Amino acid sequence: MPVRVALENTTTPSHVSGANSRRNSFQSCSLLSVGQAFSGTQNVSSLQKDEAWRVNVRIQGCDLEHGYLCGTMEALNVPMADTPVVTFWEGEIVDTKNYTFFTGKWEAAPEDDIRHWTKFESFGPLLGQVELDGGKSADLSNYPYIFMRWKEQYFVNVGTDCGLTIAGFYYVCFSCNDGSISGFYYDPNSSPFQKLELKATNDGRSGFSFSSYELQ
Numbered sequence: 001m002p003v004r005v006a007l008e009n010t011t012t013p014s015h016v017s018g019a020n021s022r023r024n025s026f027q028s029c030s031l032l033s034v035g036q037a038f039s040g041t042q043n044v045s046s047l048q049k050d051e052a053w054r055v056n057v058r059i060q061g062c063d064l065e066h067g068y069l070c071g072t073m074e075a076l077n078v079p080m081a082d083t084p085v086v087t088f089w090e091g092e093i094v095d096t097k098n099y100t101f102f103t104g105k106w107e108a109a110p111e112d113d114i115r116h117w118t119k120f121e122s123f124g125p126l127l128g129q130v131e132l133d134g135g136k137s138a139d140l141s142n143y144p145y146i147f148m149r150w151k152e153q154y155f156v157n158v159g160t161d162c163g164l165t166i167a168g169f170y171y172v173c174f175s176c177n178d179g180s181i182s183g184f185y186y187d188p189n190s191s192p193f194q195k196l197e198l199k200a201t202n203d204g205r206s207g208f209s210f211s212s213y214e215l216q
Contacts, residue, residue, distance in 0.1 A: 031179030031200045032069075032146065034062055038181055040198035042075070044191065053077055057181075057198055060088075067098030069148070072156060080163035086156040087166055094147040100134035101126075103149060106169050107188055110134075116171040116184050119193065123147070123173070148172040150183070165189075170196060 030036075038057040054076040062069040069091040076084045092099040101117055102110050114131065117123045122145040123130075129138045140146075152166035168187025175181075179200030184193050 029146075029176045029179075032059070032062060032064075032174060032176075034059055036179070037201045038179070038198035039201045040181070040196070042185070042197075043195045051079075055196065055198065064093065064095075067093040067095045069093060073150075073152065075164075078164065081158065083157065085158055085162055085164060087152040088154055088156055089150045089152045089170075091151070091172070092149045094135070094140070094149075096136050096138055096140060099149075100136050101130045101147065102134040103169075106151065106186075108169075108186060112186060113171075116186055116193075117147070119171075119184050120145075120147075120173040120182065122175075144176050146174040146176060148174065172196070 036059050040055055041052045042055045043052045056074040056076070057071055059069060059071040061071070070089060071091075072086055072088055074084050074086045075081075078085050094101055102113050114127075117130065118127060126135055126138060129135050150170040150172050152169070155162065155164075155166070165187065168185055168190060170183040170185050172181060172183040181196070181198040183196035183198075185196065186192075
């Protein structure tokens with residue numbers, strides 16, 4: 001959720017067209033489950049200044065069979081906001097069954113997809129296949145990383161005049177080994193490659209607490 005430039009209406013996620021019929025299922029990962037919390041930062045630096053926000057994320061829903069998850073994101077030290085800013089997001093899991101590496105919406109062309117996915121070192125072995133067919137024929141079921149897109153849908157506790165934008169979305173890479181998350185925000189009207197870095201937390205048992213919000 002970078003500094004507001006413009007807001008656009010959210011769209012319904014588009015599913016894979018003509019994808020491989022093989023029904024991949026990801027390895028079980030307890031750190032990618034409902035209730036799991038993550039904490040870290042988002043770098044929102046621009047040419048004018050260096051800036052990073054503390055960010056908390058909690059998974060509210062996860063359906064690996066349909067490549068879906070959702071959650072809340074809380075930015076704590078946003079300069080133009082009096083309170084932490086919370087958004088609700090929905091995610092697409094790149095599983096080659098429901099979604100491929102090609103976004104096909106949100107103003108992201110295939111070139112933008114490749115440019116962002118290749119920011120993740122873990123994506124390297126998949127590049128050739130993705131350039132060929134979006135990775136539709138790749139078997140990701142036992143890959144140690146899970147790739148996703150997170151699209152913020154609405155503000156939970158503030159209005160749209162809070163000074164931030166949710167017009168873009170995040171390219172996300174989740175490590176099945178340690179639950180760490182890295183991501184890059186994409187919005188043609190915002191600073192490029194704003195990096196999100198999160199680590200799984202024990203939700204209070206290690207000193208981190210996450211506020212509760214009622215989602216409408």
